[in-house]
Amino acid sequence: MAQPRPTQPHQRVLVALDTPDTERAVALSRDLTGLVGGVKLGLEFFNANGPDGVRRVTRGSLSETPHGQAVPQQPLFLDLKFHDIPNTVAGAVRSVMPLTPMILNVHAGGGPAMMKAALDAANFAAEPLGTARPILIAVTVLTSMDDGDLDAVGQKGPAGDQVIRLAELTQKCGLDGIVCSPHEITRIREACGPDFRLIVPGIRPAGSETGDQKRVMTPKQAVEAGADWIVIGRPITGAADPAAAAKAIAEELNG
Numbered sequence: 344m345a346q347p348r349p350t351q352p353h354q355r356v357l358v359a360l361d362t363p364d365t366e367r368a369v370a371l372s373r374d375l376t377g378l379v380g381g382v383k384l385g386l387e388f389f390n391a392n393g394p395d396g397v398r399r400v401t402r403g404s405l406s407e408t409p410h411g412q413a414v415p416q417q418p419l420f421l422d423l424k425f426h427d428i429p430n431t432v433a434g435a436v437r438s439v440m441p442l443t444p445m446i447l448n449v450h451a452g453g454g455p456a457m458m459k460a461a462l463d464a465a466n467f468a469a470e471p472l473g474t475a476r477p478i479l480i481a482v483t484v485l486t487s488m489d490d491g492d493l494d495a496v497g498q499k500g501p502a503g504d505q506v507i508r509l510a511e512l513t514q515k516c517g518l519d520g521i522v523c524s525p526h527e528i529t530r531i532r533e534a535c536g537p538d539f540r541l542i543v544p545g546i547r548p549a550g551s552e553t554g555d556q557k558r559v560m561t562p563k564q565a566v567e568a569g570a571d572w573i574v575i576g577r578p579i580t581g582a583a584d585p586a587a588a589a590k591a592i593a594e595e596l597n598g
């Protein structure tokens with residue numbers, strides 16, 4: 344079964360619902376349906392609400408909509424960044440497959456055996472479910488880390504070089520792509536080619552606060568540089584009107 348690709352500009356946006364509050368996540372997901380390409384649920388949400396919380400957000404529910412109409416299912420980027428021994432990561436992948444994520448991730452730093460175990464587990468588990476295997480990607484160097492941080496944890500910098508090393512390793516292991524900072528897109532495209540999926544956080548519309556992100560770009564710059572999907576959290580979820588913020592980003596991407 345073919346894996347999905349964004350076909351319209353707004354579908355490139357995955358909104359990060361970083362909250363422990365299910366009701367808030369369900370409401371945001373519902374309000375942003377059709378304005379973004381999917382939702383990203385990560386460690387904060389998952390550790391508070393588990394798989395049932397994830398299902399509530401992605402499926403919506405009749406009782407939760409203001410007018411009783413059904414809400415279409417939101418594509419899901421399940422951002423649990425698995426990083427453990429291969430056997431444990433394979434088990435973790437199998438455990439989340441019933442949630443039918445569109446995108447799932449592991450840490451490239453877990454090494455080749457771990458990444459291959461994750462891929463095998465995803466392929467094996469997708470077959471009986473009759474679903475497409477999730478797009479399996481690896482986290483390289485977190486966008487909150489700079490050269491000084493890499494040095495502090497004993498990793499060889501500069502950050503851009505370490506990202507390329509891990510991107511090439513990820514591709515060699517057969518995974519579909521990586522999470523990377525917008526500033527690394529051009530070099531990764533050169534190294535890994537046009538089909539390697541690039542999912543890019545560290546996105547800030549012009550004028551918005553960078554917060555803890557250190558290597559940022561605007562949505563349009565990142566997509567023009569070659570991002571397949573851009574991950575945006577606080578600039579949408581922290582806005583007074585999240586739907587309006589998402590629309591403005593879609594318009595910027597369309598323009």
Ligand SMILES: O=C(O)c1cc(=O)[nH]c(=O)n1[C@@H]1O[C@H](COP(=O)(O)O)[C@@H](O)[C@H]1O
Nearest residue numbers: 359422484485486522544545574575576577
């Ligand atoms: O894997 C991720 O999604 C991720 C990797 C990374 O290197 N940097 C990064 O910011 N993220 C995630 O992207 C989202 C960015 O959120 P905002 O900074 O609020 O836009 C958060 O949910 C992060 O967990």
